[in-house]
Amino acid sequence: xxxxxxxxxxxxxxxxxxxxxxxxxxxxxxxxxxxxxxxxxxxxxxxxxxxxxxxxxxxxxxxxxxxxxxxxxxxxxxxxxxxxxxxxxxxxxxxxxxxxxxxxxxxxxxxxxxxxxxxxxxxxxxxxxxxxxxxxxxxxxxxxxxxxxxxxxxxxxxxxxxxxxxxxxxxxxxxxxxxxxxxxxxxxxxxxxxxxxxxxxxxxxxxxxxxxxxxxxxxxxxxxxxxxxxxxxxxxxxxxxxxxxxxxxxxxxxxxxxxxxxxxxxxxxxxxxxxxxxxxxxxxxxxxxxx
Numbered sequence: 064x065x066x067x068x069x070x071x072x073x074x075x076x077x078x079x080x081x082x083x084x085x086x087x088x089x090x091x092x093x094x095x096x097x098x099x100x101x102x103x104x105x106x107x108x109x110x111x112x113x114x115x116x117x118x119x120x121x122x123x124x125x126x127x128x129x130x131x132x133x134x135x136x137x138x139x140x141x142x143x144x145x146x147x148x149x150x151x152x153x154x155x156x157x158x159x160x161x162x163x164x165x166x167x168x169x170x171x172x173x174x175x176x177x178x179x180x181x182x183x184x185x186x187x188x189x190x191x192x193x194x195x196x197x198x199x200x201x202x203x204x205x206x207x208x209x210x211x212x213x214x215x216x217x218x219x220x221x222x223x224x225x226x227x228x229x230x231x232x233x234x235x236x237x238x239x240x241x242x243x244x245x246x247x248x249x250x251x252x253x254x255x256x257x258x259x260x261x262x263x264x265x266x267x268x269x270x271x272x273x274x275x276x277x278x279x280x281x282x283x284x285x286x287x288x289x290x291x292x293x294x295x296x297x298x299x300x301x302x303x304x305x306x307x308x309x310x311x312x313x314x315x316x317x318x319x320x321x322x323x324x325x326x327x328x329x330x331x332x333x334x335x336x337x338x339x340x341x342x343x344x345x346x347x348x349x350x351x352x353x354x
Contacts (some may be wrong), residue, residue, distance in 0.1 A: 071106035073099060075327070080132030083278070083294050084331040084351040086152040091327040092297075099324040101352030102126075104317075105147075108138040111313035112145040117198035121173045125149065126354050128169040129161060134354040140310065141347040149354075150190040157182075163189055163207060173197065176204035177228055186211055187221075208234065236284045242277050242293075246270075252282045258289045258337045268343055269336065273303050278329070285335065288346055292333035298325045301350065304332045308348050 075095040082088045109119060125134055135150040151166055153159035164180030166189075174197045186209040196202045206227050213220040219239040224231040240249045250266050253259075269291055270280075278295030296304070298318065305315040318325065335347040 067103070067106055067110055071103065071110075073103045073106075075100055080353065081328060082132065082353060083329060084135045084137070084150065085294070086133075086135065089295065089329060092329065093327045095327050097324065098327050099321060101328060101330075102136075102354050103321075104325075104350070104352050105136045105138065105354060107317050108145060108147070108314060111311055111317075115195045115199065117173065118147075118193065118195050121170065121193060121198045122354060124169055124172070125166070128165075132353050133161065135351055136354050137349045137351045139347055139349040140308075147193050148190050148349075149193055150188060152188040154187050156185045156187060163209075166191075167204070170204060174200055174202070174204045178205065178207060178226065181209065181226060184209065184211075189226075234286065235290070238282050240280045240282070242275060242280045246275065246280075249280050249282065253289075253291070256289050257284070258287075259343070260338050260341065271307070274300055274332070276300075281333070288335045288337040290333055290335045292331065294331045295329040296332060297329065298322055301330045301332065304348075304350070308334070308345065 075098040077095070079095065079100060080088065081091045105122065106119075109122075122136075129151075133151075135152070137148045137150065139146050139148060151161050153161040162180060162182065163178070164182060167176050167178070167180065170176070188210040190208045190210075191204060191206070197204060206225055209224045209226050209231070211222045211224065213222050213236070221237045222233065223235040223237070225234050238252055240246075240252070242249075249270065253266055253269060274293040274296055277293045277300070281290075281292035281294065283290035283292070293300075293304075299322070302315065302319055302322070305318065331351040333349045333351075334345050336343060336345050338344070
């Protein structure tokens, strides 16, 4: 049924957290008995990509140290290769309990880091890239992405910075929109892009009608591309996303075969895009869930 070891098939339990990739909670769409957790899709992505046991153990250590439902994972696909980014939230700002220092300590048995804890910076979340090389100690954890609030606008937004030994470098601006009430603002934001030629392609090439019926749309302005995210989509929309972008059958087929076991959940997906030789090209895509 799955291609996963039995211990990696995670069955939902009463009281499980259901939240989107911003760790904003939502009620499950239906009964949870006999259903799967989103963490199962993480294990499936690791298995499909041939990830080693140390990376599995690293994920287990994060959940053991922070608790279930406290970490967001993202499986990113670019050029046929899957990588993973993990996201850590604490909206307490300086009163946070989920800090860079705490996560670095949890990861220390797997990978050393030369980075100091930026404890006095008012970040509300941070993320880092995890892979076999890091889990096996073949590369240091030398970059963390810090996310800072961006008040002063009617649009909810945030800024991300790359934090390395050289300091902070600005990376991305994220703008959040209510998909039901603010689609015209989304279209205006997409059209005002440094990475699209004018006259630009039809925005429907980006704003897929099948996915636009979601909860929240996020537009990101990045250095080498722009990004578009659809938050709180259904499992059927997730399958469509996989199929349209040509995900491996090991991933798409797993979700398709287990659709009924996942239909109590909402999902989040994203894609990066830019112009290449006069065409709109998706350079990377991703899907997200709770660990």
